[in-house]
Amino acid sequence: MENSKRVIFNKKYWKGWSSGWNIFSILAVVVALVENLLVASSESVDNGPYRIFLLIFIFYLLFVYLVGYFFSSRVKFYSGHFAQLNISLGILLCVQDLLTEKFGTLALPYFVSFAQILEQMRYDALLLLESTISSLVLWLISFVIGALIGVVLGILLGRYRQFNYWSFPYLKVIGIIPAAAWMPLTMVVFPNSFLAEVFLIVLSVWFPVAFMTIGGVQGILPTYFEAAYTLGFSEHRIIQKIVIPGALPNIFIGIFTSLGLSFTMLVISEMIGAKVGLGWYINWAKSTGNYSQLYGAIVIMALLFSIIFALINKIQEKVLRWRQMAS
Amino acid sequence: MAANGKLGGENLAFLEVKDVSREIFNNNGKYLKIIDDINFSVADGEFLSLIGPSGCGKTTLLRVISGLDNPEKGEVTLAGEKIVKPSVSRGYVFQHGSLYPWETIRQNIGSGLQAVQGKKFDQKLVDHFIEIMGLKGFEDAYPNQVSGGMAQRAALARSLVLNPQLLLLDEPMGALDAFTRVDVQNIVYKIWQEKKTTMILVTHDIDEAIYLSQRILVMTPHPGRVKEIVRNDLPFPRKRDSSEFLETRKRLQQILNFK
Numbered sequence: 001m002e003n004s005k006r007v008i009f010n011k012k013y014w015k016g017w018s019s020g021w022n023i024f025s026i027l028a029v030v031v032a033l034v035e036n037l038l039v040a041s042s043e044s045v046d047n048g049p050y051r052i053f054l055l056i057f058i059f060y061l062l063f064v065y066l067v068g069y070f071f072s073s074r075v076k077f078y079s080g081h082f083a084q085l086n087i088s089l090g091i092l093l094c095v096q097d098l099l100t101e102k103f104g105t106l107a108l109p110y111f112v113s114f115a116q117i118l119e120q121m122r123y124d125a126l127l128l129l130e131s132t133i134s135s136l137v138l139w140l141i142s143f144v145i146g147a148l149i150g151v152v153l154g155i156l157l158g159r160y161r162q163f164n165y166w167s168f169p170y171l172k173v174i175g176i177i178p179a180a181a182w183m184p185l186t187m188v189v190f191p192n193s194f195l196a197e198v199f200l201i202v203l204s205v206w207f208p209v210a211f212m213t214i215g216g217v218q219g220i221l222p223t224y225f226e227a228a229y230t231l232g233f234s235e236h237r238i239i240q241k242i243v244i245p246g247a248l249p250n251i252f253i254g255i256f257t258s259l260g261l262s263f264t265m266l267v268i269s270e271m272i273g274a275k276v277g278l279g280w281y282i283n284w285a286k287s288t289g290n291y292s293q294l295y296g297a298i299v300i301m302a303l304l305f306s307i308i309f310a311l312i313n314k315i316q317e318k319v320l321r322w323r324q325m326a327s
Numbered sequence: 328m329a330a331n332g333k334l335g336g337e338n339l340a341f342l343e344v345k346d347v348s349r350e351i352f353n354n355n356g357k358y359l360k361i362i363d364d365i366n367f368s369v370a371d372g373e374f375l376s377l378i379g380p381s382g383c384g385k386t387t388l389l390r391v392i393s394g395l396d397n398p399e400k401g402e403v404t405l406a407g408e409k410i411v412k413p414s415v416s417r418g419y420v421f422q423h424g425s426l427y428p429w430e431t432i433r434q435n436i437g438s439g440l441q442a443v444q445g446k447k448f449d450q451k452l453v454d455h456f457i458e459i460m461g462l463k464g465f466e467d468a469y470p471n472q473v474s475g476g477m478a479q480r481a482a483l484a485r486s487l488v489l490n491p492q493l494l495l496l497d498e499p500m501g502a503l504d505a506f507t508r509v510d511v512q513n514i515v516y517k518i519w520q521e522k523k524t525t526m527i528l529v530t531h532d533i534d535e536a537i538y539l540s541q542r543i544l545v546m547t548p549h550p551g552r553v554k555e556i557v558r559n560d561l562p563f564p565r566k567r568d569s570s571e572f573l574e575t576r577k578r579l580q581q582i583l584n585f586k
Contacts, residue, residue, distance in 0.1 A: 226395050227425040229413035231439030231485065241438065245429040322429045322469040 010077045017080025022065040025083045028090025029058050035094050035102075036115070042104040043113070049122045050115035054093070061086060112292040117299060120292040128281065132300055135277040139266050139308075142198045146205025146258065151251055153206065154213020155243055168214075175207030179265050183272060193273035197266075204265040209254035216250025217243055249323070252316045259312065263305050278304075340368035341525060342392070342493060346401035348550075349387050360550035361387045365401070367544060367553060372523040376536035376543045380583070384551025385529040389495050392527065393419045405493060415443055418486030418494040423502040426470040426482055433457065433466040436484045443489065456484040460514065476507035480514060487518060496528040500535065512538060516564070533583075537575050538565050545582050555582050 033054040036047055061079075068076030093114065099105045101113035112120075121128060153171065157164045179200050190196035224242050233241065270279025278297050285293035347365040350358055362384035369375050377385045390396040392403050394413040403410045405417070413419070426435045437453040457466045460480040470478050479499050486494060496515070500508040516539055519526055530536050536543045536559075543557045557579060561571050 221424065223421050223425045224427060226413070227419070227421060227485075229395065230393060230415070230417065230419040231489065232415035232442045233439075234442065237442050241430075242427065245427070248429075322471070
């Protein structure tokens with residue numbers, strides 16, 4: 001009990017740890033499971049996947065609680081911090097189940113229970129997997145190309161006055177146009193829809209990255225360059241050792257800005273031209289009126305895009321660790 | 328005579344500043360003379376300080392000597408060669424914040440060496456300077472994780488590893504607190520004694536100038552001109568509380584019109 005009273009401070013996981021909240025969080029999900037088992041359903045739904053999901057969730061919470069309690073202080077910070085949030089998640093799962101599947105207050109076809117979404121996802125598993133991989137590949141290729149173009153242009157525009165003078169006014173006007181505006185044209189001009197999609201996503205990515213990179217390069221302290229001249233740096237080395245690292249904080253801002261735009265463009269372009277991918281899957285669901293499919297795709301997108309976001313955030317933390325002050 | 332016996336010899340002129348003037352357009356579009364008709368020379372191995380009130384063009388003069396700026400009139404020669412652009416043979420230590428914040432102290436110190444020698448640069452030399460600058464244990468920290476004094480010692484080391492013919496110090500101790508300043512002054516003194524590098528120090532600290540330099544060039548502002556070059560023949564190492572030290576200070580204060 002003494003443990004539960006102790007307040008532990010950690011910058012990232014700042015909420016204190018207590019057995020009480022952890023046990024409550026497990027109970028909240030158990031309640032959601034029991035409710036799903038006991039309350040009679042008004043819709044015909046295969047609750048199997050949902051119950052397995054809840055069971056995995058319960059065991060996961062139990063696991064991090066026990067590991068944190070007995071073995072790892074890092075896990076303890078983590079499980080303690082998120083315990084209260086997990087309670088709200090358990091309650092939400094319970095409430096949505098009652099409102100949709102059980103009482104039908106929010107009715108089909110527009111409102112679908114989470115259980116039904118999971119059932120649909122299991123039914124379409126292969127197709128969804130294929131679509132997810134296809135979307136991921138398309139996004140990755142396009143985003144990398146777009147970000148690279150943005151960084152290279154941004155460095156050239158930020159570092160070289162003549163280049164800036166002759167090209168930035170034009171690039172600015174082109175870059176500000178929403179990529180979606182080019183869609184009717186690209187679908188006709190490009191030999192296949194994949195290239196058209198890549199083009200559109202690249203178009204939505206390069207400008208925010210380039211624009212932020214320019215600011216980053218121009219914001220580098222002149223002293224850094226002057227020091228470099230007295231230290232015998234070549235222009236190549238100045239780019240490599242001063243311009244790129246100096247602009248990186250801004251480059252990441254540009255990347256995060258364009259991330260959302262790229263996801264939007266990914267889904268829109270797949271809806272229009274593709275025969276595979278999450279955007280196509282949603283469009284297909286729309287045509288058949290199967291909204292649980294739509295929700296399934298949304299769940300996958302939420303997961304996928306969150307993971308991508310978190311990964312880039314991790315990369316940023318690693319690359320810009322020089323900005324952290326001594327602790 | 329000073330320790331290394333090459334004091335202020337006009338015959339041994341190593342660095343020559345001849346009729347140097349620097350003019351700029353200020354924000355109102357007016358032509359402004361920053362330094363005017365500067366003439367002096369420095370002997371090989373000498374330590375010269377530039378002092379004067381702020382706005383007298385000390386830093387401008389130092390930048391002209393380094394080649395970072397070019398004078399509108401006159402020229403600067405080092406060992407007979409005209410200076411037109413910065414070079415590794417002329418080290419320049421800035422007032423503060425010139426270390427690259429994204430490189431560790433070790434990477435910063437080695438950055439010039441790597442630029443000159445390529446990938447297989449002399450790591451041992453870098454280690455040597457980490458040692459003598461008292462940066463051991465902090466070599467893998469980033470500049471914003473160490474104290475201002477350490478950062479300036481690292482900046483000093485970064486220039487010194489390149490073994491420059493001439494080291495230009497632009498108020499490198501100016502932004503430090505009193506304790507740290509003395510500490511860095513002592514390191515500069517030690518290095519000058521050991522390596523016999525010719526050094527020019529810009530400072531607004533009279534004591535610092537007397538403590539370190541063999542000659543002190545006093546400047547007056549608007550525009551910056553040489554008022555007087557004061558010889559400072561006190562024996563090294565100098566004591567800051569000796570009567571000769573205080574006398575020299577009084578003389579400089581008179582030249583600078585201090586009450």
